[in-house]
Amino acid sequence: MNKVRTRFAPSPTGYVHVGNVRTALHSYLVARHGKGDFVLRIEDTDQKRFVDGAERVVLETLQWLGLDWDEGPELDGSEKGAYGPYHQTARKENYLKWAQVLIGKGLAYADPYTPEQVEQFRAEAKAAKKAFLYRDYRPENPPEWDGSRPLRFKVPELKRYEWDDAVMGHLSAGPEALDDFILIKSDGLPTYNFAHVVDDHEMKITHVIRGQEYIASMPKYLSLYDALEFERPVFACEAHIMAPDGNKKLGKRDGAKSVTEYRDAGYLPEAMLNFLASLGWNDGTEQEIFSKEELIEKFTLERVQKSGARFDEKRLVWMNGQWIKQLELDDLYERVHGFWGPAGQKASAAGQKAVLAVVQDRLKTLADLPSLTEYFFTEPKPNWQMVDSNKQLSKLPRTEHTKLLEQATHALEAADFNSEEALQSALNELLAETGQKPPVLFGLVRFALTWAQFSPGLPETMHLLGRERTLARLQVAIDKA
């Protein structure tokens, strides 16, 4: 049995969106599960669509997610990386070599037509309501290939191809799917169709995992494998992630976000990984939360769903909250760097951690941090409108509000602010003293201290604020009533 080797082979044409990443994740998991290698290959043969900096984004994305690779583009130019180079543009000679093999076998020929002529053929076929097949126009005496024209593959045999797909199962397609496709473009670079077959073979890739858009091309690849006498790897075509609404493939237009956008929006890589992995996959149990290590142990292509799954952002949010909740405080502290509000970011590490501990359960994304914490670091502006629009509190006159706050001030002056229990009992005594119901009294004090729609519990809040600031805020609230 050969060592498992999988690859992720993106083209540097833009940002990496979540659908691509799921495929990368699956390739990664198969490699790690089989104690094999995960290879990163940059498919940069399309010069027109090349986007500067896109490759860096790919690397960054994978690094952020923790999908470490064993061989990749950074090895180019060094002696490491036994199967490099890992940029296709640097592998031109390899493709030319195999192209010559095909020419030698009479299975490749120069395309004598201009693009306009081919377009003409296509139009004719369409007019005749027939599927266009280049092989119907195959030239009888093609010129010798000098590299200035496209080199086409000559399908050796028109037959039905059958193959096994690790996700889709047994598949087959008739000869209609076979045609003479271009191996080498007139710019001298190979097409994806040719390049990936050569590369996968030379790089000893054992599992080719990609999106289902490649199913239709499988017969072409298979005939190429046969012509080149390459052994077939394990193939896996998986369904696409669908847009949240509608049934279309998740794409740029549907608001598909790049992975880095999710990072910037405060999602944890663990949550992203967990979510992507469990989209269209489960281990057969009722487990929902999986760490990367668990995924490596449990993931198999056989359990990947055949149908497309929708990208349900609400589930992602939930999962992110789950992951945030189970983080160690120090870990969380490290990760929220950059997410604090203007006042929070200036606070001491100890101050930040104390606040984090209290809001951790409330965080769905790290980006929620400022709205949940700013009032701990800067004095909130009294907004009695909040009190007046409160169902319970609006029943009381303003004089009663201030009277209650004064009583609260009095009761708390003597309290021990180092103990949440002590604060709670002071509050309880106040409750008895004023004869108010908890929603009224506690609600009012909570507003006076935070002027926020939501906040942690009162004792926690007061403990964090300390005696001085608690009393000061009560006083400000009374003054501005």
Added chain:
RNA sequence: GGUCCCGUCGUCUAACGGUUAGGACACCAGGUUUUCAUCCUGGCAACAGGGGUUCGAUUCCCCUCGGGAUCACCA
């Protein structure tokens, strides 16, 4: 249009001929002496339709319908 793939709650899914069709997200209701969140309890909700095969079909086969992919000198 040709070729190919898919079809269980609103969403993600479990089930590999016999279950009150299970779980999770979302939603709704209640609980945890204030709010929000967490947490707990309960609720709502699905086998696309029609034929077969079988003692018995969500499960196997066929058809219909529905959805998707692909038909480039893009990957």
